Amino acid sequence: MAEDERLVKKIAAKSEDFSRWYLEIIRRAELADYAPMKGMMVIRPDGYSIWENIQRLLDGRIKDSGHVNAYFPLFIPESFLRKEMEHLKGFAPEVAWVTHGGQEELEERLAVRPTSEAVIGSMYAKWIHSYRDLPVLINQWANIVRWEKVTRPFLRTTEFLWQEGHTAHETFDQAQDETIKILYLYKEFVESELAIPVVEGRKTPREKFAGAMETYAIEALMSDGKALQMGTSHNLGQHFSKVFDIRFEDREQKRQYVWQTSWGVSTRLIGALVMTHGDDSGLRFPPQVAPVQIVIVPISIGNWKENVLPVAVSVEKDLRRAGWRVRLDAREEFTPGWKFSEWEMRGVPLRIEIGPRDVKENRAVLVRRDVRKKDSVDLGELISRVKGTLREIQASLFDQALRFQRENTRTVSDYDEFKEVIESKRGFISCGWCGDESCEARIKEETMATVRVIPLKRDREDIGPCVCCRKPGRESALFARAY
């Protein structure tokens, strides 16, 4: 974007320094701020408002699919975690421990939950006795602590918010169905509400959740060409049920271990919104989750308080009654032009300008944030036009992101081409893989790219030879450098 077209010049240009842009826009747009403790952030009202929208829209889907919410403790006794060594090993380096209550040293350390499989498993053992108790379909909205070494606002913070579903079933097949059902629930949610296209697939053994039989994930491509894991769904098999002794009497009156799943998405999704849709002028939020969907800017000129403001106030009231999140910016200390830039920077999808000329003609100007197109509409049809325009913006943001994802997903046939693409273009690379961990490790070592997923849906049935060792390919894998 040419310098004179850049309306917001106070932050780094996204196209020039993506990572600096990301950090600056989050603070300038007041989504979050650094807290004085390492790796911790404060989610400010606009950032939290997005989270509330995510919660509302996702929680509805989770409940509609038969799940219920509950809440489990923040602390987990060390002995509970120790019961499951493979799981513990996966998390050991990033567990925060509570050692004292007041002045007294605790007899047993308490882990601050890095995830809740252990506590929830211990409770399920008490609650589940018969096949009649199954399935158990519970979700919780909670905070999680993981002592990460490298942190970035929203993408990886020491404490973060998420939802974690934990289910228990009679059979492997039921658990597998649940795992896949949730994967697609996430995909549908992320694509239709966050307007972010994702690829759904299976994780390699190396990348899967510690303690899971299979991990599935949705992956998105950020606009700097790096991949971001947007959500995971695990088939836990009987791993935890054996450790925590979660058994039930089946239909043949035999004692069986339950089959479990767990799945989650986190406040990382907010970072994904920023990185997927933002541009050189700042944020661009999809209307479905935007903190403010419509901002009304009265053109303060002449005796606008008598002529223009009352119209703006009444428009605000109408839009609010129609159910939208509206903000009327009638502040006198800023010029209209300043407000235009400010609200664009903050990502408000639709702006309505009302000035003396419009009032005279009983009209208003609609300005789309995504394409900056201006449109004069009759006040009589404002509500319907707003409705249509917001829908168009939601669709257009998704389309733009999808086009980017497609343009940056490349099929390569040999390793040299793989290296060249990763180095110069980034993006997703689709290619054959022998399934051998040594090839996966070598590729990571040499290119910093990892298998993001083995997509569940493939364009073609034939799998090329392994991009690394040339042996016959067992999988068609999607590689990328990732956050």
Added chain:
RNA sequence: CGGGGAGUAGCGCAGCCUGGUUAGCGCACAGCGUUCGGGACGCUGGGGUCGGGGGUUCGAAUCCCCCCUCCCCGACCA
């Protein structure tokens, strides 16, 4: 956790190397006036334990040591 960089008014920075008036600039902020259809202008004004602690010195933003926080690049992760 390793390598590199940084922390001075709300934000962005200068000053530090070579210690010495009252620590400075731009933006932001406050008051008044003129303005207002894409980040207006003039005048006046307020705001600082120089990240924190210790040390050296007659004297420290400046020199030395420790700690905290952030950024970038590498090893581990939603």
